[in-house]
Amino acid sequence: MSEINVQRRQFLKMSMGVAAVSIAPGIFLFDMAHGKADANKVRWGMLIETANCAEGCNDCVTACNTENGLSGGVSSTDSQWIRKIEIKDISTGRETSLPMMCQHCEHPPCVDVCPTGASFKRADGIVLVDKHLCIGCRYCMMACPYKARSFVHEPLQNQNPDVPRGRGTVESCTMCVHRIDQGQQPACAVACPNKSILFGNLNDPDSEIATRIRTVASAQVRADLGLNPGVRYQGL
Amino acid sequence: MLRLLSILAVLCLCIPAYATESSAIPKLDIGKGGECVKEPQWMRKNHMHLLTHQRDEVVHKGVRDDKISLKNCIECHASTKDDSVIARDDSFCVACHRYEAVKLDCFECHSGERKSAWLKRNSK
Numbered sequence: 484m485s486e487i488n489v490q491r492r493q494f495l496k497m498s499m500g501v502a503a504v505s506i507a508p509g510i511f512l513f514d515m516a517h518g519k520a521d522a523n524k525v526r527w528g529m530l531i532e533t534a535n536c537a538e539g540c541n542d543c544v545t546a547c548n549t550e551n552g553l554s555g556g557v558s559s560t561d562s563q564w565i566r567k568i569e570i571k572d573i574s575t576g577r578e579t580s581l582p583m584m585c586q587h588c589e590h591p592p593c594v595d596v597c598p599t600g601a602s603f604k605r606a607d608g609i610v611l612v613d614k615h616l617c618i619g620c621r622y623c624m625m626a627c628p629y630k631a632r633s634f635v636h637e638p639l640q641n642q643n644p645d646v647p648r649g650r651g652t653v654e655s656c657t658m659c660v661h662r663i664d665q666g667q668q669p670a671c672a673v674a675c676p677n678k679s680i681l682f683g684n685l686n687d688p689d690s691e692i693a694t695r696i697r698t699v700a701s702a703q704v705r706a707d708l709g710l711n712p713g714v715r716y717q718g719l
Numbered sequence: 720m721l722r723l724l725s726i727l728a729v730l731c732l733c734i735p736a737y738a739t740e741s742s743a744i745p746k747l748d749i750g751k752g753g754e755c756v757k758e759p760q761w762m763r764k765n766h767m768h769l770l771t772h773q774r775d776e777v778v779h780k781g782v783r784d785d786k787i788s789l790k791n792c793i794e795c796h797a798s799t800k801d802d803s804v805i806a807r808d809d810s811f812c813v814a815c816h817r818y819e820a821v822k823l824d825c826f827e828c829h830s831g832e833r834k835s836a837w838l839k840r841n842s843k
Contacts, residue, residue, distance in 0.1 A: 605781060613778045614828055642830045644790050644837055649828030664781050 526589075526608035527658055528685040528713035529669075530692050530701060531581060535677040538580040541567055546674030547584075550659060552643040562633035562648075564656045565671060579719065582671065582680070585610060585631040585656035586704065586712030593623035593632065602653075608685075608713050609658050617652040624653060628705050631655045658682075685713060745814040748807070750796040756787055763815070766792075770825075789825065794833055802836035 547565045548555040556563060565584035571577070591610045593602045601616035602623045612623075612632075624632045632655040635648060642648050645661040659669035667673075672680040683692030695701075701715040756762060756769065769787045776782040785791050796811040797804050804811040805826050812831070816823040830837060 603779065605779065607781070611778065615774060615778070638827070641832075641837075642828065643841075644793070644830040644832065644834040647828040647830070652828070660781065664783055 524606070524686055526685045526713060527663060528587065528608065528683065528692060528715065529658075529672065530681040530683075530695055531714065531716050532677075532679045532681070533579050533581045533716055533718040535679040536580050536582065536675075537677060538569060538578070540580075540676065542674045542676055543567075543582050543671035543680065546670040547656070550643070550662075550670035551646045551657075552639075552641070552648065558637070560634075560636040562635060562654055564631075564633070564654070581716060581719070583629060583631070583704075584671075584714070585627075585658075586629050586710070586714045587656075587658060588713070589711035591710065592626040592628070592708075596622040596626040598622065605660075607663075609660055609663070610655075611657055611660065612653050612655065614647065614649065614652040614654070619651040619653065621653060627655075628708055628710075745818040746809060747811050747814040748798045748800070748809050749811055750798050750804075753795055755791075755795070789829055790834060793831065794835075797831075797833040797836075802833040803831050805831035 544565050544567060545555070547553065551564060553564060554561045565582050568581060568583050570579050570581070572579075587604075587608055587610045589604075589608065591602070591604055593610065594604055597603075598620060599616045599618055601613045601618070602610070603613060604610050619634065621634055624630075624634060632653050634653050635650050638650045639648055646657075648654060659667070659671075662669060668682050669680075672682040681692050681695060683690040685693055685696070687693055688697075695717075696715060699717055701717045702719045703710075703712045703715055704719070757765075770789055770792075773784060773787045773789070776784065777788070793804050798806070798810060801807065805813050805823070808814065808817070810831075812823055812826075825831075
């Protein structure tokens with residue numbers, strides 16, 4: 484290797500090093516993750532206390548159906564946005580009852596697979612379907628590890644004016660986005676007789692939900708997938 | 720001379736044709752009506768752009784501008800008889816869209832009913 488080439492390589496290495504450290508004072512090309520949420524940005528989430536969630540109680544599901552105009556499963560293809568599930572640890576026999584719905588992931592797989600951009604995440608962390616763009620391909624239903632989404636098979640009538648729904652599109656829990664935008668709580672959180680569903684801003688350190696998840700042990704369902712759901716479960 | 724007569728004859732035929740066309744403009748049930756966004760002729764031409772803009776703002780950003788929302792349009796323009804903009808042939812949306820032969824697919828998902836009426840019916 485000639486002398487000129489060695490010098491050239493050293494120059495390149497050095498200049499890349501300088502560039503990597505800083506482009507201007509205070510501005511870095513590479514930065515370490517700070518590991519703290521942006522407190523100014525809202526991220527809506529829920530904490531579900533499974534110890535209080537009564538077996539056989541279906542009030543959250545009923546409230547969701549009423550609020551969003553769902554039939555509640557009259558026919559086998561009807562939509563379901565939230566469902567109650569009973570789980571049992573086979574080795575200990577411990578039974579737990581909990582509501583399961585869209586987990587409003589930070590990295591939602593439904594958004595990754597959507598070919599039209601209909602499935603999207605709002606700035607405040609709510610994962611929605613823009614039904615104006617949805618073509619009903621149902622990729623998102625297959626991608627969702629929580630089986631949270633439903634497809635509308637039949638034409639609908641008499642929708643809630645606040646919750647447009649229609650045939651040929653995929654839908655799921657919207658966290659009652661129409662209520663949130665008006666400063667209200669989601670219908671399921673309001674309806675729960677045992678106050679098992681705590682709704683709030685995960686990014687606000689002073690909010691009740693942030694205080695709770697800081698002080699008590701809570702878990703995300705399928706945390707191994709690294710999706711960082713906005714819905715957390717206590718006592719799972 | 721014959722040519723002039725034939726032109727006159729054609730013109731005479733044109734006048735009644737024009738007259739019938741203007742009288743065939745659809746008669747709509749405008750509900751409460753009124754002008755809250757812009758004047759009617761502008762709205763006839765441009766309402767769809769307002770609605771498309773509004774829908775993207777609402778769905779993606781949660782910016783709910785009540786003034787140009789579909790729900791607010793329906794609130795005033797739904798018929799005072801049946802609280803709907805789509806129920807009859809002369810309903811506010813249906814009459815024009817049928818006249819212009821433009822498919823109206825908003826109401827496959829959206830409710831065409833006044834919200835107060837929907838609430839009254841569904842709270843029973």
